[in-house]
Amino acid sequence: xxxxxxxxxxxxPSDIALTERALKRNNISNPLVVAQDxxxxxxxxxxxxxxxxxxxxxxxVVVLLDLKLPKLDGLEVLxxxxxxxxxxxxxVVILTSxxxxxxxxxxxxxxxxxxxxxxxxxxxxxxxxxxxxxxxLVINEAP
Amino acid sequence: MPSSPTLLSWLHKSVxxxxxxxxxxxxxxxxxxxxxxxxxLQLGVEYRRDVSEIAARLHQxxxxxxxxxxxxxxxxxxADVQLQLTGILRVPDLQYVEVLDEQGKALAxxxxxxxxxxxxxxxxxxxxxxxxxxxxxxxxVEANLSxxxxxxxxxxxxxxxxxxxQIFLVSLFILLLLQRQVGRHLKQIAADADKLSAGRMDQxxxxxxxxxxxxxxxxxxxxxxxxxxxxxHQAFVQLQESEFRWKAALEGAGHGVWDFHIQTGEVVYSxxxxxxxxxxxxxxxxxxxxxxxxxxxxxxxxxxxxxEANFNGSSKRYAMxxxxxxxxxxxxxxxxxxxxxxxxxxxxxxxxxxxxxxxxDRRNAEMEMARLLESAEAARAALRxxxxxxxxxxxxxxxxxxxxxxxxxxxxxxxxxxxxxxLRGIDGWSLALQEDYxxxxxxxxxEYLARIRSEASRMGQLIDGMLEFARLSxxxxxxxxxxxxxxxxxxAERIRASQPQxxxxxxxxxxxxxxxxxxxxxxxxxxxLENASKFSASRSPAQIxxxxxxxxxxxxxxxxxxxxxxxxxxxxxxxxxxxxxxxFQRLHRSNEFPGTGIGLAxxxxxVQRHGGQIWAEAAPEHxxxxxxxxxxxx
Numbered sequence: 001x002x003x004x005x006x007x008x009x010x011x012x013p014s015d016i017a018l019t020e021r022a023l024k025r026n027n028i029s030n031p032l033v034v035a036q037d038x039x040x041x042x043x044x045x046x047x048x049x050x051x052x053x054x055x056x057x058x059x060x061v062v063v064l065l066d067l068k069l070p071k072l073d074g075l076e077v078l079x080x081x082x083x084x085x086x087x088x089x090x091x092v093v094i095l096t097s098x099x100x101x102x103x104x105x106x107x108x109x110x111x112x113x114x115x116x117x118x119x120x121x122x123x124x125x126x127x128x129x130x131x132x133x134x135x136x137l138v139i140n141e142a143p
Numbered sequence: 144m145p146s147s148p149t150l151l152s153w154l155h156k157s158v159x160x161x162x163x164x165x166x167x168x169x170x171x172x173x174x175x176x177x178x179x180x181x182x183x184l185q186l187g188v189e190y191r192r193d194v195s196e197i198a199a200r201l202h203q204x205x206x207x208x209x210x211x212x213x214x215x216x217x218x219x220x221x222a223d224v225q226l227q228l229t230g231i232l233r234v235p236d237l238q239y240v241e242v243l244d245e246q247g248k249a250l251a252x253x254x255x256x257x258x259x260x261x262x263x264x265x266x267x268x269x270x271x272x273x274x275x276x277x278x279x280x281x282x283x284v285e286a287n288l289s290x291x292x293x294x295x296x297x298x299x300x301x302x303x304x305x306x307x308x309q310i311f312l313v314s315l316f317i318l319l320l321l322q323r324q325v326g327r328h329l330k331q332i333a334a335d336a337d338k339l340s341a342g343r344m345d346q347x348x349x350x351x352x353x354x355x356x357x358x359x360x361x362x363x364x365x366x367x368x369x370x371x372x373x374x375x376h377q378a379f380v381q382l383q384e385s386e387f388r389w390k391a392a393l394e395g396a397g398h399g400v401w402d403f404h405i406q407t408g409e410v411v412y413s414x415x416x417x418x419x420x421x422x423x424x425x426x427x428x429x430x431x432x433x434x435x436x437x438x439x440x441x442x443x444x445x446x447x448x449x450x451e452a453n454f455n456g457s458s459k460r461y462a463m464x465x466x467x468x469x470x471x472x473x474x475x476x477x478x479x480x481x482x483x484x485x486x487x488x489x490x491x492x493x494x495x496x497x498x499x500x501x502x503x504d505r506r507n508a509e510m511e512m513a514r515l516l517e518s519a520e521a522a523r524a525a526l527r528x529x530x531x532x533x534x535x536x537x538x539x540x541x542x543x544x545x546x547x548x549x550x551x552x553x554x555x556x557x558x559x560x561x562x563x564x565x566l567r568g569i570d571g572w573s574l575a576l577q578e579d580y581x582x583x584x585x586x587x588x589x590e591y592l593a594r595i596r597s598e599a600s601r602m603g604q605l606i607d608g609m610l611e612f613a614r615l616s617x618x619x620x621x622x623x624x625x626x627x628x629x630x631x632x633x634x635a636e637r638i639r640a641s642q643p644q645x646x647x648x649x650x651x652x653x654x655x656x657x658x659x660x661x662x663x664x665x666x667x668x669x670x671x672l673e674n675a676s677k678f679s680a681s682r683s684p685a686q687i688x689x690x691x692x693x694x695x696x697x698x699x700x701x702x703x704x705x706x707x708x709x710x711x712x713x714x715x716x717x718x719x720x721x722x723x724x725x726x727f728q729r730l731h732r733s734n735e736f737p738g739t740g741i742g743l744a745x746x747x748x749x750v751q752r753h754g755g756q757i758w759a760e761a762a763p764e765h766x767x768x769x770x771x772x773x774x775x776x777x
């Protein structure tokens with residue numbers, strides 16, 4: 001695993017594939033770690049479960065987090081990220097299906113950094129990166 | 144004598160009570176007695192005088208005939224003697240005369256001797272010879288008293304009549320005199336006394352006789368009576384005053400008074416006592432039976448139980464509430480109070496005095512109040528029950544609603560996530576196909592692909608619109624004062640920016656303010672301005688106005704202050720106006736004006752939630768104006 005990992009917590013294979021495609025097609029070559037449910041995402045971040053022994057000092061530069069997830073839902077994952085000193089400062093972008101979802105997430109006031117309406121496309125993604133000031137962290141490879 | 148008690152009582156019985164008649168009778172009886180006595184005395188005297196006259200005649204015979212008889216006897220001349228004797232018998236009342244010789248042998252006689260009832264006299268016969276008296280014999284003369292009796296008897300009637308008449312006249316005179324001098328005044332005094340006892344004492348007694356009359360017994364009686372009248376009058380006035388005072392106090396306060404003499408059963412009921420029950424003063428008998436007749440049987444039993452304590456001396460006061468029947472048969476509530484004012488030696492009540500007070504009105508008011516309180520309580524209970532029922536219903540409904548809301552929320556979420564997810568795939572992968580393999584498809588293939596993407600996009604919009612509509616319907620309002628002009632300006636700028644190729648002129652009235660939820664009102668403005676822009680797409684320039692003016696809503700009587708959004712676009716036929724605000728209702732074909740048919744339904748829902756209304760005026764090809772009010776429009 002190299003630095004500047006992007007963690008995608010998403011259970012829908014189609015969405016995963018589309019996100020992977022969008023990133024690749026837009027020349028974003030940061031390693032993408034996909035967690036297919038909330039628990040797996042949490043395990044990855046805190047080096048637990050399947051990810052036991054992972055060096056938790058090296059955390060992803062951004063977490064793309066779906067809300068509706070098996071096991072732990074997105075909001076619970078977010079809550080744990082914000083509750084732990086190791087992960088508190090990681091930018092979290094919520095992937096929403098609707099404005100409805102955005103409202104719900106905003107209502108919890110859990111320090112969401114931004115929202116991306118699915119499917120993730122290049123425009124939204126770059127806009128978000130710009131908003132978050134993460135641009136320099138995202139690896140742009142020449143096509 | 145007439146003073147004997149039997150006679151007095153007989154008199155009293157037979158002549159009656161009149162003093163005059165009694166007096167007359169007494170006088171009559173007395174005078175008859177006196178008359179008889181005096182007549183008897185007079186007759187006795189007359190008889191005595193007659194007898195002495197006869198005696199005197201006898202004596203006269205002696206003096207008249209002694210000498211001549213002596214000489215006749217001396218001369219022994221019997222014829223002469225006999226002649227002389229016959230002459231003697233002519234003297235009244237003399238009936239027998241005889242001449243006796245010295246041996247007592249009768250020489251001559253005349254008349255007949257009766258032997259009884261006679262007065263007799265005898266005298267000697269002397270012949271004087273040579274101055275010497277020679278005794279020759281005796282002469283005896285008898286007088287008859289029956290003549291005197293006859294005379295007496297003939298006098299009796301006359302004497303009786305004259306005496307009686309005299310006494311009767313004297314009696315009558317005395318009687319008249321008495322009647323005039325005493326009886327008349329006595330009657331007047333009696334009449335006056337009657338008047339006095341009847342309470343009329345305005346005039347002092349004045350007898351009908353000269354005022355200068357001496358102070359006799361009658362005057363003393365009159366003086367005494369007048370003095371008594373004055374004292375009685377004063378006492379009476381004082382009594383009246385005192386009675387007036389307590390009567391005024393009691394009756395003025397509406398109390399009737401009763402005065403119960405327990406042994407006799409007599410009860411004096413006052414005027415007010417009677418009036419209270421609708422009777423005139425003294426209309427009912429003053430007896431305890433009147434009370435028993437009018438008091439309610441139930442109360443009466445209780446009343447007499449209470450009274451019993453007074454009668455036997457264990458209590459001196461009496462008070463209770465009871466019903467009394469009025470003259471018209473209705474019942475009145477009476478407070479009866481009383482106290483024992485007189486007791487016998489055993490302490491039992493002899494006399495009680497008390498009052499009756501009508502408290503029907505108060506009692507009725509109390510009953511009415513109690514009834515009202517009761518019904519109010521019942522109403523309160525019913526209300527409470529209704530409230531509880533309603534509350535429980537409301538709770539139940541609220542719970543149902545909450546459940547429904549949650550379900551709706553879950554459904555919305557599910558739709559938003561689950562339906563959109565495959566759609567996202569269709570859209571995403573068709574895009575991928577277009578981008579990655581578009582070059583390998585011919586024009587027709589690329590067109591099909593574009594149609595897939597367009598339809599997917601439209602479906603996404605429909606889902607979004609539906610979710611938005613649901614969201615707006617259930618989001619709690621957070622109203623505050625909004626600057627509608629500024630909000631409209633932002634929306635207009637966004638629209639202009641999204642369609643830079645079009646010429647759109649927005650005219651927005653300044654300083655429009657309203658109370659509302661910022662996000663929802665923003666949605667209203669967005670939808671209406673977006674609509675206006677959409678339907679005026681064929682105009683260049685498109686003219687869109689947002690402002691406020693007076694307008695009359697459909698079915699409304701008065702113009703109201705309404706916001707409006709006006710365009711110069713396609714407009715619509717007013718006969719379809721009713722369909723404007725229905726969900727998924729469209730007035731135009733989608734190839735003319737794209738749209739989901741949800742926008743205006745959403746707007747109407749928001750306006751209604753703000754307590755306002757929305758309506759439109761339009762004509763085909765002459766633009767449309769949408770009016771809306773908000774509850775808090777200022």
